[in-house]
Amino acid sequence: MYLTREVVLLSVCSILNLDIMNFIFLLRLSWKSARRNNSFGNDILDFLFKYIYLVSILFVLYIAGSLLTEYGFEFLSNKANPLELIYFYSSIAILIDLILKIIFKRTSFRFAFIQQLPNTKRSIKAYWILNELFSAWNIYLILFFFSFITIHIYPNEGIIKTMFLILNLFILQLLAGQLANVIQYRRKVSVCILAIITTCLLLLAIHFYTDWEIKMNVINQIILVISSFSVVVLSLNVSYNYIKYCAENTYSTNTRFNTLMGVSLKGNLFKYNILFLRMLFRSPRMRQELIIAVLLSVLYFFVYTKFDDRTMLSVFSMNVIFSSIIFIILSLVLNQYIFSAEASFFDKLSLLPDMRKLLLSRYLIFVISSVFIYLIWFLLYSDTKSIFQTTAIYVYSLGPILVSSFGSILFANHKIDLFVSNMKLAASSATSQSLFIILTYSFWIGIINILNNYYPVITYKFMFITGCLFIILSPYILNYIYFLFNKNRYSKLSKYRKK
C-alpha cells in the first residue's frame, strides 16, 4: 500500500464515520508503508515529475486567465458590470468543463478497499465527495479566473461577493463532475442534461443582449450556491450507483479507453526517463546528436546576440524561427531517432504493460529541458515588452511543433545502431523521420506566418492559446500517435528485427 490520495481520503472518510482511531491508524499506516517501501525514492521522483507537469498546466491556465483579464473584459465591458460578466464567462466555462470531463475525466476507485470500511454505502458517498473536493479537475477554473477576480471583482464588490463567487465556481465544477458521471452512467439522460444547460446558457445570453436583468447580489449568489450544492447532494445516490457500476465493469470501461484515448499520468514514467538518459549518454550515436544540438543552440545564441539593433528580429518570421529553434532544438534533433534508436530492443518494450507511456515520459524530459533554455533566454534578452511574445513562441514551440514532431514514430522504419562509428552516420541516418520533423516544423511556422500576414494583431495570442491547448492535451495526443503507430506494429517490429 502506498501513500496515495485515496488512502488519505479514506482516512478522512473514517472521520465522517466518527472513527478517529481508524483515521489516525490509516494515516500512520499510509506514511509508514510509503516510507518503508523500497521504491520510495523512485515514487517521490515520479510524483515530483508528474506534479511539475500539473503545476505547469496550472501556470499556463493562470497566464491564460490573465490574458482574459486584459483583453476579455474590454470586449464586453459596455454590456455588464464585472460580476455579471464573470458569471457569464463562467457559465460558458462550466459547459466546456462538463464536455471535457465527459471526454477525459476518469476516476479510479479502490472499491475493494472501501468495502472493508464500516457502513460501506456511506463511506463510498463520503469518499466520492472528498475525492471530488480535492480533485484538480475542480479547481482549474478558479485558477483560470483568479486574475480577473482579484483585479476586477474584489476591488468593486468586496470580499463577501468575491468569496461567494469562488465558492459558486467550485460548486458548479463539482456539479459538472457529477453530471459528467451521470452522462457516462446513463447515456440516455445526457441529452436532457445538455438541453437544460443549453437553455440556461441561452437565458444568460438573452440577459446579456437585452435589458432583462438578473442582479447578482449576495442573496442570488447564496441561492445559487445552495441550489447547486443541493443537486450535488441529491445526486449522490447516482454517484453511488456509478461507482458500483465502474467497479463491476472495470474491464469493459478500461479496454474502451485503453485502445484509443485512455492515458493516465499514473505509473512509473521515471524508469523511461532514466532509460532515455542512459541511452543518451552511453550510446556514441545519441551522444553525438546531443553534442550537435548543444552546439547548434550555442551557435544560435551567438548569432542572436549579434542582432544588436534587433532589426532582423523585428521581422515576425525571423523572430519566431530563431526563438522557437533555440527552445526545442534538442528535442527536435533527438526526436529524429525516436523508436529507431529503441528498435534494437523494441520486442521487449512492446511486451511491457505500460509501454505507451514512453512518449509521454520523453515529452516531459523535453519540456523540463526547455524550461532551462527559456529561463536563460528570459533572463538574458527579454524586456518587458517582449515577455508575452517570447512566452507565446515558447508555448507554441512546446505545443503544436514539439507534440506533432512525435508523429515521426510513424516513419520509424529502420533500426539505428546506437554504437555505430562516426563514418557510418550519414549512411544510416533516419531520413524519413528527419524529413517529417522538418515538414512539421515548416507547417506550423508557415501557418503562423500566413496568419500574421492577415491578422497580425492576434497572431501571438493564437500562438499562445494553441500552444496551451496542445500542452494540456499532450498526453492524449501522444497516446493517439502511439495508437496510430500500434496499428502498424507488426510490420515495424519485423523491420526492426532485420540486421
Added chain:
Amino acid sequence: MDIEIKKLKKQYNNQIVLDIDSLFIPRNELIGLIGNNGAGKTTLLRLISDLSKATSGRVLINGNDVSKSEAWKQYTSSYIDKNFLIDFLTAEEYFEFIAASYNISKNELDTSLASLADFMRGELLNKNKYIRDHSIGNQQKIGIIAAIISNPDILILDEPFNYLDPTSQHFICNYLKNINQNKGVTMIISSHNLELIYDVSSRIILLDSGRIIKDVVVNNTEQRDEINAYFMF
C-alpha cells in the same frame, strides 16, 4: 492462466509456416515445444506474444485476444532472442527496469536474484559491464532471468538452453520445474535439446512444417520413443 489457440495460421509469401487448428494449454502446464529448424517453433512463440501478425486465427490468453487487448502483458513474460536485451544497460540496471515495469519492489527483485545466484555464478551483477559486453552465454542468462523476475503467470522461452554451460542448463531446468510446480506458472519452452526438454516438460508438442504432429504427455514412454524415432534418419 490458460492459453488457447484457434485456427492460427501464419503465411510468408504464399508459404504457410504455421497452421494450428486448435491448441489449449491449461494453467500450470509446462509445454516443451520441439521440432527441426523451420518447424515454426519461434513463429508460434512470437504469435503467442503478439510480436508477429497472424494471417488468420486467434491467440487467447486467459480469454483475452492478445492482438486486441493489453491486459495479458501484465502477467505474461517472455524471452525469445537477443532483441529483448537493452544492451547499453548493465545487467542489474536491466533487471531494475524490468522490475519497475511490473511493479516489482526492490526486495522482491533481490529475493528473485538471490534465488538465481547459482545460475549467475557471480558473473552478471556488480561487474560494471554493459550487457553488450557480456559473453553470449551470459546474455542468454540475463534474458532468461529478466523474464523470470517479473513473477509472470505465463512464461514463454525460446531455446533457453542454447549457449548455456551444462551446469547452468541443469540449474535452469530444475528452476523452471520448481516455479511451475510451486507457483503454478504456465510455461512454453522450445528447445532442440530433447533430454532436457523431456526432463522439464509435462507435455511435449512436436511441430513439423508448421503443423502439430505429436502432442504427448512426457511420462508416456511409448510416445516418447515415437518422438525420438521421428528425429532419427
